[in-house]
Amino acid sequence: MNFDYSLKVQALREKLLAFFDEYIYPNETVFHEEVERNRANGNPWVPTEIIEQLKLKAREAGLWNLFLPDSTRGAGLTNLEYAPLCEIMGRVSWAPEVFNCNAPDTGNMETIERYGTEEHKRQWLTPLLEGQIRSAFLMTEPEVASSDATNIQTRIERDGAHYVINGTKWWSSGAGDPRCAVYIVMGKTDPDAPRHAQQSMILVSADTAGITVKRPLTVFGYDDAPHGHMEITLENVRVPASNILLGEGRGFEIAQGRLGPGRIHHCMRLIGVAERALEFMAKRALSRTAFGKTIAQQTVTQERIAEARCMIEQARLLTLKTAYMMDTVGNKGARGEIAMIKVVAPNMACQVLDWAIQVHGGGGVSGDFPLAYAYAHARTLRFADGPDEVHRNAIARLELARYTDPAVASRVERPITRS
Known part of the structure; x- marks a missing residue:
């Protein structure tokens, strides 16, 4: 590499x-x-x-x-x-x-x-x-644990030359923007199909009759206007059957193709968030004095700055490795790396931001610095595109699979024991 x-x-x-x-x-x-x-x-x-x-x-x-x-x-x-x-x-x-x-x-x-x-x-x-319109992705629902997407209840039912959609979505990021012109909606076309073949994705014009944008949701009190994260109801929303993506039952396939790049892009941006937080932390520590010496001279601050640098570099290297794997073996081949970085990057950014906020004192939680807002955003990314727990389970399954084949297990290095 x-x-x-x-x-x-x-x-x-x-x-x-x-x-x-x-x-x-x-x-x-x-x-x-x-x-x-x-x-x-x-x-x-x-x-x-x-x-x-x-x-x-x-x-x-x-x-x-x-x-x-x-x-x-x-x-x-x-x-x-x-x-x-x-x-x-x-x-x-x-x-x-x-x-x-x-x-x-x-x-x-x-x-x-x-x-x-x-x-x-x-x-x-x-x-x-061209930047002329905006879009939103409607998958998560308020009534079910959407970390397991098979729980999604929104129905997409065929009716002649149309599909009819009924359901409620929330955390529809971007739907607050008045330029948002199209939604990609995930829902069930066949609840009796095999578990991962029940879902489909369909393109829906945002001005279609039956769509109601109910309210913006806040993240730690921020509404992220004019972007927004909206709760949306779809009641007998009729769209042309030609708007279905790939065909019925292909929703999970599309989701995996979409979420791979989406997840790593979040992680790439989080490296930048953490770098800027560390920059703010170092400058603030050098400029403020407490108990007779600068905050930068306090041992606890030096330890946190050093640890932050280590964590950022580690996360960056895993991000780059993941990107390399996606380029060379594809998203499916890189699924382990994608899951790992999706756990590592948000947690790293939250920790570095927390330390930066601590160095800033009251200013850190105010709007005078970008740290509080950045923390609110970074914390949500431990949920977005799959929560930490789901990704950790996926990582563990891939790791355990290496040992289910005796031939593989025999090649695994074991520590040398001495009597």
């Missing part, structure tokens, strides 16, 4: 870092102030002018759709090449949208690119790639 940056990635990385210095960091406060002005005017669910302005600059700079491997529509980067760029974008929560590299749109675009028909791509993928 060679993790050196290619010349193309080096150039994009330098360009992206310069873009952050010139446009992203100076406008962090501008973004939040604009959202709060919209809130004070009675509607926080309005696209911000600052992001729209920066999108134009990002496109002019050639920093657009970097996530998509298809070189005819995206930058043609591998997962390994995209990793250091995605990490940079993760340093500011709203920055990925500037480059059209934000979740859930990236996962939805990859889903339509991989599993959609040419008509699906014309109707939905092209405007998503």
Whole structure:
């Protein structure tokens, strides 16, 4: 495995870092102030002018759709090449949208690119790639433990040339944006089929009759306007049968194809979150004095800074290995690495952020620094795209499977014992 940056990635990385210095960091406060002005005017669910302005600059700079491997529509980067760029974008929560590299749109675009028909791509993928519309992914439900997706109860029933959808979804991220024009909905087409063949995915226009966006959900008190995480009801929602992706019973297959890249993109961004948290922690520790010496001179702070650096580097290396595996053996072959990094990265980021907040004292939990908001987001990623417990179970099953074959077990190294 060679993790050196290619010349193309080096150039994009330098360009992206310069873009952050010139446009992203100076406008962090501008973004939040604009959202709060919209809130004070009675509607926080309005696209911000600052992001729209920066999108134009990002496109002019050639920093657009970097996530998509298809070189005819995206930058043609591998997962390994995209990793250091995605990490940079993760340093500011709203920055990925500037480059059209934000979740859930990236996962939805990859889903339509991989599993959609040419008509699906014309109707939905092209405007998503152009940044003209937004999208949401509707899988999780409030009435069941959706960590086991076989529990999902939303029905997708065939009725002639249409499917009729009934159910309730929540944590539909991105659905608060008024530009959200399409949902990818997961539901049951055949509850009597084998367990993993009951589910299907279907494209649903957000303006279809029978859809009600009931409310935004908050994350530790944040509503993430204008993006939002919405609870949505679908009551007798009729969509053309041609909107089904791949066909009935293929929902789990699509989910695995979609969630692999989605999971690692979250992890890439979390490395950037943790790097910035460590930067804030070190600068704050050097600038504040307590009990006769700087906080940076306190042994406990030095231990935490050192441990944070170790944890970030370890998580980055596993992220890069996972990206390499996805590129070389595919998402299925890399499923163990994907599960491992999905556990490691959010927990690492939460810990580093917690230490950074501690160094900042009261300021750390305030809105004066980005740490509290970043922690709220990082903590949710221990649930999103599968909770820690599900991924740990998957890792354990893969590990135990190595020992179920006696031939494999005989080759496993055992510690030398001496009498």
